[in-house]
Amino acid sequence: MSVERPVRVAVVYYSATGTVFALAKAAATAAEKAGAEVRLRRVRELAPEEAIASNQGWAENAAATQHVVEASLDDLEWADVILFGAPTRFGLPAAQLKQFIDTAGGLWARGKLVDKVVSSFTSTATAHGGQESTILAINNTFYHWGAIIVPPGYADPVQFQMGNPYGTSHVSNNGEVGPGEVELVAIGFQTTRAVEVAAALKAGRYALETS
Structure with missing residues (x-):
């Protein structure tokens, strides 16, 4: 393993009306600015077309994000850092993200997900x-x-404004309000911190292997 290889970041998300997509894009941008290789990936939509068509914001976001590559298990294995993003459904992550996670059993069984740096x-x-x-x-x-x-x-001043130490979160007012400056700065900080931790771990492993 070469310590000179950039940290690899997979930002894997589900978004119905585009709010989580906006956060995911900001995370990908922050990772690139931190020097990482980045894959921005959306998980497969499970909802029927008639349900999507019945909500203007949902339909517009589905059309606007068709260019984003669909997530695969290769993205998880490839990455040093994995960030998962999803809207809540009854206090739980949306089924679309959970379904993708449930396909990772093979990677888990082979130990391919051990020591990944992760955040949500x-x-x-x-x-x-x-x-x-x-x-x-x-x-x-x-x-x-x-x-x-x-x-x-609360490792950065923006966290005292954003107020969630578990991970960046946003109140969308039923999908009508996109993330503001505080949320975008917060997801940028969260992502950069994850990249920095992964880089430190990689450097430490390299030092042990070459000592």
């Missing part, structure tokens, strides 16, 4: 709509993987 983010329609429980539910996956969870904590 979310959006809710209303305040107190399950932001923390959604992030904690996503993180339950990481415990089983043996991954290394890197939360934003």
